[in-house]
Amino acid sequence: MLQSILTAIAAIGIIGLLFGVALSIASKVFAVKTDPKIEEVRGVLPGANCGACGYAGCDQYAEAVAKGDALITLCTVGGQKVINDLSVVMCVEAEETTRQVARVLCRGTFEKTEKEYAYTGIKTCTAVNAMYNGDSSCSFGCLGLGDCVNACEYNAINISEGVAFIVEQNCVACKKCVAACPKNIIVMVPVTARVTVACRNTDLGKKVMDACKVGCIACKKCEKACQFDAIKVNNGLAVIDYDKCTNCEDCVKVCPTKTINIFVQ
Amino acid sequence: MRQILFVILGTILVENFVLTKFLGICPFLGVSKKMDSALGMSGAVVFVMTFASAVTWVVNEYVLVKFGLEYLQTIAFILVIASLVQFVELILKRFIKPLYNSLGIYLPLITTNCAVLGVALLNIQNSFSFGMAVLYGFSAGLSFMFALILFSGIREKLETCNVAKSFKGLPIALVTAAFIALSFMGFQGMFAF
Numbered sequence: 001m002l003q004s005i006l007t008a009i010a011a012i013g014i015i016g017l018l019f020g021v022a023l024s025i026a027s028k029v030f031a032v033k034t035d036p037k038i039e040e041v042r043g044v045l046p047g048a049n050c051g052a053c054g055y056a057g058c059d060q061y062a063e064a065v066a067k068g069d070a071l072i073t074l075c076t077v078g079g080q081k082v083i084n085d086l087s088v089v090m091c092v093e094a095e096e097t098t099r100q101v102a103r104v105l106c107r108g109t110f111e112k113t114e115k116e117y118a119y120t121g122i123k124t125c126t127a128v129n130a131m132y133n134g135d136s137s138c139s140f141g142c143l144g145l146g147d148c149v150n151a152c153e154y155n156a157i158n159i160s161e162g163v164a165f166i167v168e169q170n171c172v173a174c175k176k177c178v179a180a181c182p183k184n185i186i187v188m189v190p191v192t193a194r195v196t197v198a199c200r201n202t203d204l205g206k207k208v209m210d211a212c213k214v215g216c217i218a219c220k221k222c223e224k225a226c227q228f229d230a231i232k233v234n235n236g237l238a239v240i241d242y243d244k245c246t247n248c249e250d251c252v253k254v255c256p257t258k259t260i261n262i263f264v265q
Numbered sequence: 266m267r268q269i270l271f272v273i274l275g276t277i278l279v280e281n282f283v284l285t286k287f288l289g290i291c292p293f294l295g296v297s298k299k300m301d302s303a304l305g306m307s308g309a310v311v312f313v314m315t316f317a318s319a320v321t322w323v324v325n326e327y328v329l330v331k332f333g334l335e336y337l338q339t340i341a342f343i344l345v346i347a348s349l350v351q352f353v354e355l356i357l358k359r360f361i362k363p364l365y366n367s368l369g370i371y372l373p374l375i376t377t378n379c380a381v382l383g384v385a386l387l388n389i390q391n392s393f394s395f396g397m398a399v400l401y402g403f404s405a406g407l408s409f410m411f412a413l414i415l416f417s418g419i420r421e422k423l424e425t426c427n428v429a430k431s432f433k434g435l436p437i438a439l440v441t442a443a444f445i446a447l448s449f450m451g452f453q454g455m456f457a458f
Binding site: 004007008011012015016018020022023026027030031101130164 | 356
């Protein structure tokens with residue numbers, strides 16, 4: 001009994017050892033010279049492999065940075081710290097960037113919207129969206145089944161009362177939720193932007209009111225109230241230009257449906 | 266000579282590893298989007314399968330059978346295949362960097378490509394001689410290559426087709442794969458080796 005166990009271990013062990021030695025010799029013989037800078041850059045990057053920079057992963061981004069093909073500001077996960085570190089490694093000047101966060105442009109909670117039908121299928125937004133644009137009375141709003149929550153690797157999204165909201169201190173701006181949302185209601189905004197038009201409904205007036213109690217009815221009151229020309233109603237929907245917005249809250253005060261609000265955590 | 270031809274043709278058409286035995290489906294679907302990477306991948310698989318057949322045959326005959334350890338076949342063969350794949354990876358990284366990049370994760374995944382382990386185990390099950398095992402491994406690789414080339418050729422054409430929205434991407438690819446597999450049933454029983 002013991003002998004057969006020992007022969008098995010010895011046989012497999014020796015085969016493994018032989019291959020191991022052969023491979024380590026081969027790796028020396030066929031070694032590829034890589035730029036030591038790539039390793040250095042890779043060491044600075046957070047290693048989240050989220051792809052927010054536009055490259056397949058941190059390794060590929062590090063390669064591009066080391067070659068000088070990519071900007072050092074693309075890593076959203078690392079934020080300013082990584083930019084500063086990269087600027088040291090690459091000997092270029094660090095730029096100041098504003099941190100971006102994701103924001104869900106919908107407040108159509110259960111009490112604000114109604115269900116058109118009882119959905120009992122697969123519990124993903126993509127699936128319910130395939131059925132007549134979802135079960136909510138507003139066909140633009142959050143479906144609340146959490147495709148974004150599943151896509152988020154940082155626990156930065158929660159669902160409450162059928163609407164997703166972002167926990168901003170956890171958000172690293174990897175944009176995975178933006179891609180995951182079948183309704184395209186998650187957008188990236190600068191973290192300094194507090195005033196939000198929390199609606200994506202491009203319908204007008206009564207049609208919006210019927211669908212949701214906090215929808216944008218495109219009344220243009222906000223556009224008139226804004227002193228900085230920062231909010232524009234376009235295609236039935238108010239949109240804020242955050243380069244001009246000063247968070248003065250004039251538009252919040254005049255919005256009749258309370259669609260425009262201050263984003264608080 | 267006639268025998269060799271029979272083995273090669275028989276493995277490619279009658280007993281195709283992907284389309285009849287349904288082994289190695291993962292890379293068949295994963296790497297078949299572009300003809301270039303399909304060719305590279307199947308080249309690597311042909312190499313790994315041929316050498317894996319040779320090495321596993323030797324390991325089986327002179328180590329496992331000799332010490333009565335046939336029950337360790339799977340793990341011993343996986344060990345051989347994993348090492349070979351590592352070796353192929355080293356060579357590709359050194360000599361054909363663009364191919365190495367385009368294969369990406371699928372290259373190390375040859376390790377778990379069941380077609381490779383399948384051919385090693387079938388060699389033993391059919392009690393092939395050494396030469397026959399190597400030939401069978403080689404033609405199994407060719408059969409994988411054949412299936413992959415067929416499939417990626419069609420998929421490249423599908424890219425430009427106006428496919429119904431619900432069938433876009435993977436669904437239509439799976440339907441296509443099913444049709445190819447069905448049409449390969451026509452070769453069934455034509456000749457055996």
